[in-house]
Amino acid sequence: MLYICYMKDFFAQFDFQSNLLFENLSEPDKQAVENVMESLVVKKGSMLFFECGIPTGIYQIKKGKAKKFKRGFSGEEQIFYIYTTDDVLGYHALLGQERYQDSCEALEDLTVNFIAREDFLRLLNEIPALQQKLIKNIAHEFGVLANIIAVLAQKNQNSRLALFLLLLENRLNRNSPTLKGIDLTRDDLANLIGTSQESLGRSLKQFKELGCIEIDKRNIYIKDKKQLEQLLQVKID
Amino acid sequence: MLYICYMKDFFAQFDFQSNLLFENLSEPDKQAVENVMESLVVKKGSMLFFECGIPTGIYQIKKGKAKKFKRGFSGEEQIFYIYTTDDVLGYHALLGQERYQDSCEALEDLTVNFIAREDFLRLLNEIPALQQKLIKNIAHEFGVLANIIAVLAQKNQNSRLALFLLLLENRLNRNSPTLKGIDLTRDDLANLIGTSQESLGRSLKQFKELGCIEIDKRNIYIKDKKQLEQLLQVKID
DNA sequence: TAAAATATATAACAAATGTTATATATTTGT
């Protein structure tokens, strides 16, 4: 017996959606959150937090992007998420009262809003809607990771690349009216889709020849979404 | 700069540890939990719950094992966990007040203890230690999924097989004094490590020839742990 | 701005994995 699940928004399956965490709060609640936020600048290459560190608070990115990764037991870095504008991160360890399970590094100079541990825990107590939403989001993120596992285990390299290009374009250019392209190092992109840099290069070349992407410097521009969806064997939207 | 994290128990990195959820409660609390449990028998092949279903409660497996999986967008099943005796499952969707994100199927006839939704939510309110432990466990599970992602993305098939054999032996024979071997269909094992049944067969044959496993019917017996660890390039314990 | 360091592109070859096909073994249902 096969249960077919009504397909929700395709991108939502792979998106933490933590940018919506402080949305839909009442105005006073939203104010209370903003009152405890402290704006910080984080330099490219520095860590917001790292595996086994003790959590001091949570972050909302206001400008720039950051990679979340974990090291496999042989030490190689595995990126499993790219955070960008408005995304909130760092709450798992806080809520679970344990150390960070992963690391987060700024991929460019960031502007972030920081909420200190005690302030955030107090907000959770004072705003039940926020606590509820946070727990709901963690459950959602669990499903996202399971979906990523399915992709990595089942799809070949070209499919994975097509998927992540579509996801990254959707996520990174969420708030930008102009097309900016996908701007990650080849190394980071390879670590995200689970392959080597050289092998990724081969796939990118194939995609260029097919005409579905264009490359300028390190930037990757999507030229033909439909063709990428075909590589994925999925109809989106 | 490289941060090296003190390596906790190797198996814990890949184990949800939800079998410990009701441990370390006070005697009255443990009694309260047991009072609302209802013992059920679930036939091999039937579903404890499935993706998009509405949660009715949680389960603790008392005998047998079950697979948790999700379908990728092309419909193929991806197993991401095998549950066994004492494991508790089904609480993500309940806590997040949303539908199940994944499916769970009995791999053999199961004896389970069921706790109805309202009873469980009431217990969480009445026993803060339980709620805290549950949230902590969900944060831990998040890390486990991230570790599985790293393995699937970075390790070749033989390494993945070696790892999952060690994990399964450790998890499935937790409470059994006699060696029982690993008893999964080739299909399920292939879906767990992310390969095809035929290709899995080739790896199993290699492992047999190396002498690190023996096979009887579908059962896989580990003969040489050290050799499997070498295939993994990891020193365990 | 020039030199050095880092990042990217590409090709050739090796190794791993996917796929198709066929034979045999085991389990299930009557």
Add this chain to the structure above:
DNA sequence: ACAAATATATAACATTTGTTATATATTTTA
């Protein structure tokens, strides 16, 4: 216990991916 259905084993070949090597481009630093 038997037939049918399902699961497993194995081989040959195709395709994909990993690896090594080298050249070029871009960015960083002095």
